[in-house]
Structures are given as C-alpha cells and as structure tokens.
Amino acid sequence: MTVPDAPPPHVMVRADQVHKYFGRLEVLRGIDLTVNAGQVCVLLGPSGSGKSTFLRCINHLEKVTSGRIWVAGDLMGYRQRGDKLYELRDKQIAAQRRDIGMVFQRFNLFPHLTALQNVMEAPLRVKSEPREQVREQAKALLDRVGLADKAASYPAQLSGGQQQRVAIARALAMRPKLMLFDEPTSALDPELVGEVLDVMQGLARDGMTMIVVTHEIGFAREVGHQVVFMDAGVVVESGSPREVIDNPREERTRAFLAKVL
Amino acid sequence: MTGQPEPLKAVPVRHPGRWVAVAVIVVLAAMFAHLLLTNDAFHWSFMFRNMFTPAVLRGVQGTLLMTVLAMFFGIALGIGVAIARLSPNPVLRGVAWVYTWVFRAVPRLVLLALLGNLNILWPQISFGVPFDTYIGKIFGITDLHLRVFEGQTRNLLTGFVAGLIGLALSEAAYMAEIVRAGMQSIDPGQEEAATALGMRRSQTLRRIVLPQAMRVIIPPTGNETIAMLKDTSLLIYVPVTAELFFQLSAVGSRTFLPFPMYVAASLWYLAMVSVLLVGQHFLERYFARGHRTEQARIRLAGIAGEQGGTL
Ligand SMILES: Nc1ncnc2c1ncn2[C@@H]1O[C@H](COP(=O)(O)OP(=O)(O)OP(=O)(O)O)[C@@H](O)[C@H]1O
Ligand SMILES: [Mg+2]
Numbered sequence: 027m028t029v030p031d032a033p034p035p036h037v038m039v040r041a042d043q044v045h046k047y048f049g050r051l052e053v054l055r056g057i058d059l060t061v062n063a064g065q066v067c068v069l070l071g072p073s074g075s076g077k078s079t080f081l082r083c084i085n086h087l088e089k090v091t092s093g094r095i096w097v098a099g100d101l102m103g104y105r106q107r108g109d110k111l112y113e114l115r116d117k118q119i120a121a122q123r124r125d126i127g128m129v130f131q132r133f134n135l136f137p138h139l140t141a142l143q144n145v146m147e148a149p150l151r152v153k154s155e156p157r158e159q160v161r162e163q164a165k166a167l168l169d170r171v172g173l174a175d176k177a178a179s180y181p182a183q184l185s186g187g188q189q190q191r192v193a194i195a196r197a198l199a200m201r202p203k204l205m206l207f208d209e210p211t212s213a214l215d216p217e218l219v220g221e222v223l224d225v226m227q228g229l230a231r232d233g234m235t236m237i238v239v240t241h242e243i244g245f246a247r248e249v250g251h252q253v254v255f256m257d258a259g260v261v262v263e264s265g266s267p268r269e270v271i272d273n274p275r276e277e278r279t280r281a282f283l284a285k286v287l
Numbered sequence: 288m289t290g291q292p293e294p295l296k297a298v299p300v301r302h303p304g305r306w307v308a309v310a311v312i313v314v315l316a317a318m319f320a321h322l323l324l325t326n327d328a329f330h331w332s333f334m335f336r337n338m339f340t341p342a343v344l345r346g347v348q349g350t351l352l353m354t355v356l357a358m359f360f361g362i363a364l365g366i367g368v369a370i371a372r373l374s375p376n377p378v379l380r381g382v383a384w385v386y387t388w389v390f391r392a393v394p395r396l397v398l399l400a401l402l403g404n405l406n407i408l409w410p411q412i413s414f415g416v417p418f419d420t421y422i423g424k425i426f427g428i429t430d431l432h433l434r435v436f437e438g439q440t441r442n443l444l445t446g447f448v449a450g451l452i453g454l455a456l457s458e459a460a461y462m463a464e465i466v467r468a469g470m471q472s473i474d475p476g477q478e479e480a481a482t483a484l485g486m487r488r489s490q491t492l493r494r495i496v497l498p499q500a501m502r503v504i505i506p507p508t509g510n511e512t513i514a515m516l517k518d519t520s521l522l523i524y525v526p527v528t529a530e531l532f533f534q535l536s537a538v539g540s541r542t543f544l545p546f547p548m549y550v551a552a553s554l555w556y557l558a559m560v561s562v563l564l565v566g567q568h569f570l571e572r573y574f575a576r577g578h579r580t581e582q583a584r585i586r587l588a589g590i591a592g593e594q595g596g597t598l
Contacts, residue, residue, distance in 0.1 A: 136480070200484060
C-alpha cells in the first residue's frame with residue numbers, strides 16, 4: 027500500500043478517500059476534497075447526504091473509518107511514522123483543533139457566560155493568554171461582528187442572528203486558519219439570515235479559508251470559489267459556482283438545485 | 288396624573304373552599320396547643336433547662352461540623368465518581384459503577400456500625416509497601432517491615448473520623464448519581480462546541496459542563512445536605528460523642544426523662560434545617576442566572592401572582 031504524502035503548503039484542507047460508517051450504515055463513501063488557503067468551499071446536498079458528518083470528520087469530532095484528512099499540513103487525529111499510524115492523545119488532538127473554528131446550526135453558545143465571556147473562554151483556558159489582552163481582542167471581535175454593545179448580554183437575551191454572530195466571534199478568537207460552518211443560517215428567521223451572511227462574506231474578503239454547508243445558493247454563487255455537491259455520501263460534482271450552480275452536468279445536481287432555488 | 292385609566296372594577300372570584308380549610312386547621316391547631324400545654328409528660332421547663340447546656344451546644348457544633356465535612360468530602364468524591372462513570376475508559380466506568388452499587392445498597396446505619404468496629408478487623412493500621420512480610424520471605428528475610436507509618440486503629444480511627452468516613456463514602460454514591468444526571472442533562476452541543484474550540488475533556492467538564500449542570504445539581508444537593516444533617520443522628524451507633532443527638536439522649540437516659548429530650552432534639556433539628564432551607568433558596572437563584580427557564584419562571588410567578596396564587 028502506498029502512503030499518501032502530506033499536501034503542499036498552499037493546500038489548507040485535503041481529504042483523501044474518506045469513509046465513515048455508523049455501525050453498518052456507510053455515511054461517507056470515499057470523499058476526496060482539496061481546499062486551497064484563502065478559498066471558500068461551499069458544500070451543497072440534500073438532507074442526510076453526510077455534509078455534517080464530513081465537517082465533523084475534518085476537526086476530528088468524528089473519527090473517520092478509513093482515509094485521511096490533513097488540515098494546514100497536520101494529519102488529523104494521527105501521527106505517521108514510516109507507513110505506520112499512531113493515534114494521537116486527547117491533548118494533541120485538542121491542539122490540532124485550535125487551528126479550526128467551527129460554527130453550528132444551533133449556535134451552541136455557552137448559556138452561563140456573557141457574550142464577551144463566550145469569546146474569551148477558549149483563548150483564556152486553552153492558550154493561557156493574559157486576561158487583559160484576551161479581553162481587548164474579544165471586544166474587537168464583537169465589534170467586528172457588529173455586537174460591541176451586547177458584550178454583557180447572556181445568550182438567552184440575544185436574537186438568533188446575534189447569537190450566531192457571537193458564535194462566529196468565539197470561533198475567531200482562537201485565530202483559526204480554517205473555519206467550518208454547518209448550516210449557520212438554517213435555524214434563523216428569514217430577516218436575520220442576512221446579518222450572519224454579511225459577517226461571513228466579510229471574513230471571506232479578509233482571506234479566511236472556509237468550508238460552508240448551506241442552502242443559501244445566492245451566498246454560494248457570490249462568495250464561493252468552489253462548490254461541491256454531495257449526495258448519499260459521495261461527491262457528485264464540484265467546480266466553480268458557475269459550473270456547478272449555473273451549468274450542472276449531473277442529473278442529481280439539477281434535481282436538487284431545482285428544489286432549493 | 289393625566290390620562291391614567293381607571294382601574295377596572297370587578298367582583299373577584301370567591302374561594303369558599305379556602306375558608307372551610309382555614310376553619311378545619313384552626314380547630315386542629317387549637318387541639319394540638321391544648322395537648323402541648325396540659326400534658327405534663329412534656330416537662331417543658333426541664334426541657335428548656337437541658338436544651339442549651341454547654342455539652343449540648345458542643346454537640347450542636349459537632350453536628351454542624353460533621354455535616355459540613357461529610358458533604359464536602361461526599362461532593363468532591365461524588366463528582367469524581369460521576370466523571371469516572373461517564374469516562375470513555377471502561378476500567379474507570381466499571382469501578383465507578385461498583386462503588387455506587389455497594390454504597391447505595393448498604394444502609395448508612397449499618398455502614399456506620401461497621402466502621403465503628405473496624406478495630407476488630409485490624410487492631411493496627413500501617414502505611415507502606417503492601418505484602419512486605421511475604422516479599423521478605425521470598426528473599427529469605429524474616430520480618431521485613433517496609434512501613435512509613437503505623438498506629439493503633441483505636442487512636443487513628445476515632446469515632447469522629449470513622450463516622451465522617453462512613454457518611455462521606457455513602458454520600459459520595461448518592462452525589463455521583465446526582466452529578467451524573469446533571470451532566471447528562473446538558474445539551475451535547477455544549478461539549479461539542481468546547482471540544483471544537485480546542486478545549487480538553489477535563490477543561491470542558493470543569494468550565495462548560497459542570498457549571499451548567501449545577502443548576503440541576505444544586506436543588507437535590509440541598510436536599511442531601513438537609514438529609515445529612517439529620518443523618519448525623521445515626522452517629523450514635525459508631526459511637527460519636529461530640530454530636531447533638533448523643534448528648535440529648537445522654538441527658539434523657541441519665542434523668543429517666545427521654546421524651547422531653549427527644550422533643551428538644553426535634554426542635555434543634557427543625558431550627559438548623561430552617562437555616563439550610565434559606566441558604567438553598569439563594570444558591571438556586573445564583574446558579575439559575577442567564578438561563579431561559581429562570582426568566583420564564585419569573586414571568587410565570589408574575590402571572591400566578593396576578594391570579595392570587597403562588598408557584
Ligand atoms: N452519530 C450518529 N449515529 C448514527 N447515525 C448517524 C449519526 N450521525 C449521523 N448519522 C446518519 O448519517 C447520515 C448523514 O447525516 P448528516 O448529519 O451528516 O447529514 P447532512 O447532510 O448533514 O444532513 P442535514 O442536511 O439534514 O443536516 C444520516 O443518515 C444520519 O442519520
Ligand atoms: Mg447537517
């Protein structure tokens with residue numbers, strides 16, 4: 027068996043033949059994906075196609091059954107010596123995850139902490155940075171997502187859109203190299219979707235590498251550099267937004283787009 | 288005051304059932320008061336004279352100290368056992384399961400009696416290399432002693448220490464179940480978000496899961512503390528002498544008037560538990576902060592208040 031080498035430095039994410047089983051259910055069936063640094067990759071696909079599972083494999087919240095994933099040059103979850111793989115310890119995997127921010131459909135803010143404390147928590151505990159510096163940085167991040175005046179509010183006192191923007195600030199506080207978004211606007215009232223997409227578009231403009239699962243085709247077309255359409259655990263087609271969204275080659279892609287557009 | 292609307296005038300809802308209940312309660316209370324005042328077996332003045340003697344007050348001190356210490360060690364150990372129960376490590380899970388099984392199955396009273404008589408099993412206790420004499424024999428040395436510390440069980444395991452160990456071990460088993468239920472009540476998304484931020488399992492538990500679980504853990508822990516305060520009366524079987532019930536019972540048997548001293552014990556426990564109940568109220572309020580259900584509860588209380596009831 028030939029062992030695939032780590033990807034070159036301009037590649038932020040590489041997935042190589044990723045398979046994932048839940049028991050006997052095969053949810054991912056050989057996913058290959060390359061995302062270059064500074065690029066926005068939009069994942070489209072019907073419900074149950076394995077998009078969330080794939081995102082969770084990227085930051086090793088889920089263990090892949092076979093295949094490999096590299097993020098920023100690190101093989102996620104393992105260390106390779108020769109052609110042997112060694113599982114990493116909890117501590118080492120946690121260190122790998124610091125380079126990867128994640129934003130969830132249901133926000134998952136810490137309800138017992140204020141917005142500012144939510145943003146400060148990880149840099150304080152994980153990086154042990156000085157408190158004053160972390161506080162200044164957290165305030166700047168809340169300002170960046172337009173919530174400077176909500177620093178002292180608890181999540182329960184914020185609207186869905188505001189909560190999701192705090193969640194984005196919280197992820198950015200670790201200064202990640204890669205941001206994963208799992209349907210960040212699906213739980214929001216329609217009039218709140220725009221404020222979150224605006225923040226994400228700003229991030230993309232600043233050169234953040236992002237993988238975004240979304241049904242917002244407008245966002246995919248405008249912000250995405252690469253669009254990947256998944257169905258039943260495989261990548262059906264991928265390419266530029268113009269190729270995949272405006273001129274899909276596959277019947278399955280066309281059928282899906284007809285439903286969401 | 289311009290344009291203030293007039294309060295609405297309406298005949299309030301009548302509650303005839305309440306008046307009937309009040310009448311019944313008044314009669315029952317009068318009967319009870321009559322019993323208290325007329326029956327000589329209460330020996331009220333004798334009771335009050337013996338309720339606040341220095342020995343009894345030292346007993347109260349001992350009871351409070353024992354409650355605090357037993358709950359402190361019980362909670363600390365209980366959190367550890369709960370974390371072990373939910374650990375990915377199967378050995379830890381197994382040990383934690385056996386622990387809760389044993390200490391929930393053995394009655395507190397029996398456990399305390401056992402610990403009070405441990406000196407029958409081991410007259411001496413020592414800490415050092417285990418099986419040292421056997422190891423010595425293998426190498427041809429008779430009487431090899433590799434011990435750091437040795438002492439008479441009777442001196443090391445005083446009644447107070449034996450009682451504390453018994454109550455704390457037993458409490459830890461119940462606290463473990465309470466803490467586990469609290470941790471499991473937290474949305475898995477919380478742990479996931481913390482993990483995704485690069486926090487380790489121990490940090491996630493300490494900073495994210497446990498503080499939120501507190502809201503679920505505190506009310507039953509308050510009840511456990513109250514139960515513990517009352518269960519210190521079981522220490523009479525160890526025996527522990529620096530304890531309220533032991534002291535009051537001693538007066539009772541010395542004077543052949545046990546009944547008034549049992550009434551005195553009831554009054555003492557009533558007073559101490561009442562203080563705990565007030566403390567519990569404030570703790571619960573603190574740990575509910577920033578939580579939606581707390582805000583809902585306040586709103587509901589407002590509505591109930593308008594309707595003339597309480598929650
Ligand atoms: N922990 C799990 N255990 C068992 N099956 C799971 C688990 N997580 C996901 N699945 C299954 O894997 C499949 C893919 O789920 P996944 O959440 O990745 O889909 P998705 O593309 O994100 O869908 P959606 O758009 O609804 O979020 C589904 O059939 C789901 O039931
Ligand atoms: Mg999903």
